[in-house]
Amino acid sequence: MIRNFFRKFYLFFIFVLLYAPILTLIVYSFNASKTRAKWGGFSLKWYSSLFENKAILQALSNTLLIALLSALIATVIGTMASVALNSMKSKTRTFWMSMTNIPMLNAEIVTGISLMMLFIAVGNFLSLFGGSITFGFMTILIGHITFNLPYVILSVMPKLKQVNMSTYEAALDIGASPIYAFFKVILPDIMPGVLSGFLLAFTLSLDDFIITHFVKGPGVDTLSTKIYSEVRKGIKPEMYALSTLVFITVLLLLLIVNYKPKQKNNAKV
Amino acid sequence: MSNKLIDLVGITKSFDGELVLDDLNLYIRENEFLTLLGPSGCGKTTTLRILGGFENPDKGSVIFNGENITQLPPNKRQLNTVFQKYALFTHMTIAENIAFGLKIKKKSKAYIDDKIKYALKLVNLQGYENRMPDSLSGGQQQRIAIARAIVNEPKVLLLDEPLGALDLKLRQDMQYELIRLKNELGITFIYVTHDQEEALTMSDTIVVMNQGYIQQIGTPEDIYNEPQNAFVADFIGDSNIINGTMLEDRLVEILGAKFPCVDEGFGRNKPVDVVIRPEDIDLLKPEEGTIQGVVTHLIFKGVHYEMEVMANGYEWLVHSTDLFPVGTQVGLHVDPFDIQIMNKPESEDEEAVSIDE
Numbered sequence: 001m002i003r004n005f006f007r008k009f010y011l012f013f014i015f016v017l018l019y020a021p022i023l024t025l026i027v028y029s030f031n032a033s034k035t036r037a038k039w040g041g042f043s044l045k046w047y048s049s050l051f052e053n054k055a056i057l058q059a060l061s062n063t064l065l066i067a068l069l070s071a072l073i074a075t076v077i078g079t080m081a082s083v084a085l086n087s088m089k090s091k092t093r094t095f096w097m098s099m100t101n102i103p104m105l106n107a108e109i110v111t112g113i114s115l116m117m118l119f120i121a122v123g124n125f126l127s128l129f130g131g132s133i134t135f136g137f138m139t140i141l142i143g144h145i146t147f148n149l150p151y152v153i154l155s156v157m158p159k160l161k162q163v164n165m166s167t168y169e170a171a172l173d174i175g176a177s178p179i180y181a182f183f184k185v186i187l188p189d190i191m192p193g194v195l196s197g198f199l200l201a202f203t204l205s206l207d208d209f210i211i212t213h214f215v216k217g218p219g220v221d222t223l224s225t226k227i228y229s230e231v232r233k234g235i236k237p238e239m240y241a242l243s244t245l246v247f248i249t250v251l252l253l254l255l256i257v258n259y260k261p262k263q264k265n266n267a268k269v
Numbered sequence: 270m271s272n273k274l275i276d277l278v279g280i281t282k283s284f285d286g287e288l289v290l291d292d293l294n295l296y297i298r299e300n301e302f303l304t305l306l307g308p309s310g311c312g313k314t315t316t317l318r319i320l321g322g323f324e325n326p327d328k329g330s331v332i333f334n335g336e337n338i339t340q341l342p343p344n345k346r347q348l349n350t351v352f353q354k355y356a357l358f359t360h361m362t363i364a365e366n367i368a369f370g371l372k373i374k375k376k377s378k379a380y381i382d383d384k385i386k387y388a389l390k391l392v393n394l395q396g397y398e399n400r401m402p403d404s405l406s407g408g409q410q411q412r413i414a415i416a417r418a419i420v421n422e423p424k425v426l427l428l429d430e431p432l433g434a435l436d437l438k439l440r441q442d443m444q445y446e447l448i449r450l451k452n453e454l455g456i457t458f459i460y461v462t463h464d465q466e467e468a469l470t471m472s473d474t475i476v477v478m479n480q481g482y483i484q485q486i487g488t489p490e491d492i493y494n495e496p497q498n499a500f501v502a503d504f505i506g507d508s509n510i511i512n513g514t515m516l517e518d519r520l521v522e523i524l525g526a527k528f529p530c531v532d533e534g535f536g537r538n539k540p541v542d543v544v545i546r547p548e549d550i551d552l553l554k555p556e557e558g559t560i561q562g563v564v565t566h567l568i569f570k571g572v573h574y575e576m577e578v579m580a581n582g583y584e585w586l587v588h589s590t591d592l593f594p595v596g597t598q599v600g601l602h603v604d605p606f607d608i609q610i611m612n613k614p615e616s617e618d619e620e621a622v623s624i625d626e
């Protein structure tokens with residue numbers, strides 16, 4: 001009995017530690033009073049003033065657009081890369097798999113700075129021919145595609161390995177072209193992996209701060225960089241509301257990523 | 270059954286430096302039921318995959334109807350394959366599976382529906398249109414795989430151990446089904462198996478393979494009654510394969526005893542392999558046999574008794590419907606035409622084969 005109680009208490013304690021900060025944030029986002037010192041009653045006013053803030057809304061739309069586009073593009077490229085990886089001999093595959101995994105282990109700040117350097121270098125090179133690179137939407141997008149790619153590959157590869165390749169050959173055998181066979185036979189089988197790769201990429205892009213911080217230009221912001229610059233000026237309760245919304249969105253997306261493929265598998269078994 | 274439909278000329282294939290097929294030559298006639306038979310790993314599937322276009326041979330060519338198709342991709346070949354694993358499209362219904370090839374060929378809806386009905390009837394699975402592959406038994410899935418292949422009206426159907434995963438009873442039923450199918454469709458079957466009984470039951474022609482070499486090509490009767498070497502004799506059914514010496518035409522010495530036989534032209538005092546099928550040995554009273562021995566093992570096999578008889582230092586495998594208890598003194602007799610004489614292997618490859626076995 002007592003052991004059982006302690007077990008439960010311990011679990012509870014851990015979760016308190018994990019979630020206390022974010023809970024505080026969420027609670028304060030509903031605080032009618034402007035100061036953190038006292039509870040002024042429940043209110044949604046920070047949420048409504050948040051949605052009247054043009055700059056924030058612009059950052060929100062940037063964030064969503066970049067998350068969507070970068071996840072889409074990374075999913076397409078990543079899936080194609082997985083197919084190529086999967087058809088390699090096992091030694092070559094192991095090598096290229098580790099090559100794609102390294103950027104994931106790399107500190108984000110390193111990835112961010114190196115991307116920035118790369119854009120500057122390419123910009124310098126282009127300037128020889130009268131071209132240029134402006135830091136802004138495009139550079140953020142490219143940066144996000146880059147760091148999303150390994151995650152897509154990571155979630156598509158296991159599915160692809162499970163695919164019974166003789167179904168693909170069977171499709172070719174009865175007249176399908178390789179591309180048709182891929183879309184009709186392989187893709188439906190790896191779809192759970194592709195979808196979770198997409199959602200993972202979307203989520204990562206949505207809440208990325210460090211890389212975005214380095215590759216964004218002046219005046220172009222995503223939510224996370226916007227929050228950061230607002231907070232530097234002084235913390236406004238709107239930011240609590242915004243952070244709450246970001247947290248809940250990411251939480252929901254993660255729940256979907258983690259549960260959706262599993263349910264599918266269970267249904268099959 | 271006259272003209273060559275497919276001709277494999279000098280096919281050589283290796284994987285990672287390991288030779289799997291070595292200069293394989295084989296032709297298949299129209300409307301033939303040809304079986305590739307051999308132990309696991311001997312290159313049967315590889316041969317079939319080269320025919321289907323899933324592997325390219327390192328050397329040699331595949332001639333189909335007089336046309337060189339070695340480089341033609343699988344989707345352009347008039348051959349269809351039934352794979353070792355069923356390879357049905359799991360997210361499609363049975364009807365969609367069967368219609369897959371027809372839709373690619375842009376056939377009309379009415380034509381496709383007709384074909385689905387016809388194919389399901391042919392494989393005895395009427396009414397299964399809307400089932401999913403997962404909900405079918407192994408035998409049913411394999412029949413759907415066959416249906417999916419034949420609706421495309423291939424000239425040749427390649428079957429890679431299609432009955433390998435089925436239990437004995439179902440396998441026997443399916444063997445008859447396949448023979449019936451072949452007769453109804455009038456197409457050429459190239460069948461792969463490592464089950465010698467299956468090969469003997471179903472085939473017009475059997476190709477016995479080992480380690481990438483063709484050991485013998487012939488009708489089931491040829492292969493069974495006149496194996497050309499010890500490997501074939503051993504692989505096709507149980508056999509007594511004994512060292513012997515051909516003393517002269519029509520007389521062979523085995524284990525010190527002289528047996529009259531019907532083979533000629535081996536020369537005098539030539540070492541040979543002698544094959545005697547267990548059912549061809551007659552057990553008699555000791556004094557009536559060519560050699561004498563004692564029964565050491567006895568197993569009841571249903572239709573016959575299987576016995577081992579120790580005689581002149583060799584354990585003879587004998588099948589008989591008469592019972593001779595263990596310990597009985599018996600005489601062994603073999604009719605001259607039941608003795609099969611084979612030259613000892615000459616080439617190193619053949620040597621390797623017989624040592625392995």
Ligand SMILES: Nc1ncnc2c1ncn2[C@@H]1O[C@H](COP(=O)(O)OP(=O)(O)OP(=O)(O)O)[C@@H](O)[C@H]1O
Pocket residue numbers: 284285289307308309310311312313314315316463
């Ligand atoms: N893609 C491949 N890569 C490397 N080796 C291969 C490949 N395919 C076949 N082999 C090798 O070639 C040899 C012949 O294989 P194959 O599949 O043709 O044998 P099989 O006669 O069909 O055997 P089984 O009865 O077990 O199906 C085997 O040693 C196998 O390991």
Ligand SMILES: [Mg+2]
Pocket residue numbers: 313314315353429
């Ligand atoms: Mg095989």
